Amino acid sequence: xxxxxxxxxxxxxxxxxxxxxxxxxxxxxxxxxxxxxxxxxxxxxxxxxxxxxxxxxxxxxxxxxxxxxxxxxxxxxxxxxxxxxxxxxxxxxxxxxxxxxxxxxx
Amino acid sequence: xxxxxxxxxxxxxxxxxxxxxxxxxxxxxxxxxxxxxxxxxxxxxxxxxxxxxxxxxxxxxxxxxxxxxxxxxxxxxxxxxxxxxxxxxxxxxxxxxxxxxxxxxxxxxxxxxxxxxxxxxx
Numbered sequence: 001x002x003x004x005x006x007x008x009x010x011x012x013x014x015x016x017x018x019x020x021x022x023x024x025x026x027x028x029x030x031x032x033x034x035x036x037x038x039x040x041x042x043x044x045x046x047x048x049x050x051x052x053x054x055x056x057x058x059x060x061x062x063x064x065x066x067x068x069x070x071x072x073x074x075x076x077x078x079x080x081x082x083x084x085x086x087x088x089x090x091x092x093x094x095x096x097x098x099x100x101x102x103x104x105x106x
Numbered sequence: 107x108x109x110x111x112x113x114x115x116x117x118x119x120x121x122x123x124x125x126x127x128x129x130x131x132x133x134x135x136x137x138x139x140x141x142x143x144x145x146x147x148x149x150x151x152x153x154x155x156x157x158x159x160x161x162x163x164x165x166x167x168x169x170x171x172x173x174x175x176x177x178x179x180x181x182x183x184x185x186x187x188x189x190x191x192x193x194x195x196x197x198x199x200x201x202x203x204x205x206x207x208x209x210x211x212x213x214x215x216x217x218x219x220x221x222x223x224x225x226x227x228x
Contacts, residue, residue: 032212034214036215043201043218043219043220044201044215044218046214046215046216049214049216055214087151089215091211091213091214092212094165094211095153095165095167096153096211097153098151098152098153100150101150
């Protein structure tokens with residue numbers, strides 16, 4: 001099973017600043033890596049797939065990068081709606097796995 | 107608009123069974139693989155099971171293999187999860203999720219339902 005480790009677990013930022021979240025895989029997942037945003041009481045929402053492609057309707061301030069075992073989600077010019085928990089997810093091999101989540105807070 | 111609406115959750119005693127359903131609208135259901143993902147209270151996400159567009163291929167996490175069965179009825183645009191031998195650790199919010207492709211697991215989870223809660227307790 002591929003283990004995904006997210007860091008930091010919690011990131012405190014101010015509106016307008018940039019947030020950078022990391023996800024490290026225990027073995028290569030090529031570019032089969034996605035990022036999801038989850039707000040309290042809501043289902044996760046797909047942000048990024050294929051490590052760097054934005055999902056439909058996702059603003060350009062969300063960007064993903066990386067391949068192999070190291071990935072980054074960057075959220076530029078943070079807005080109030082962006083404070084949430086973010087999960088990375090690998091779909092290179094079964095079982096599909098998620099990182100433990102990273103909370104972006106004010 | 108794509109909608110995934112889960113139902114069938116509830117409270118059950120350990121060892122009991124439940125059948126979850128997910129009705130999908132707004133897409134050609136039979137074109138897409140589907141999956142179930144769960145989230146225990148206050149915890150992260152766990153991928154449980156996946157079924158190909160035509161039901162020929164299924165995958166299960168070790169935690170549910172042999173106890174849960176995923177299936178679909180493309181004539182009713184409905185995904186199912188039969189859960190047997192339930193344990194306290196199965197307590198979670200269960201999400202129905204549409205895959206971004208038709209077969210296999212090498213696609214992201216692109217559309218999520220709102221989930222149905224399952225509580226296993228004596």
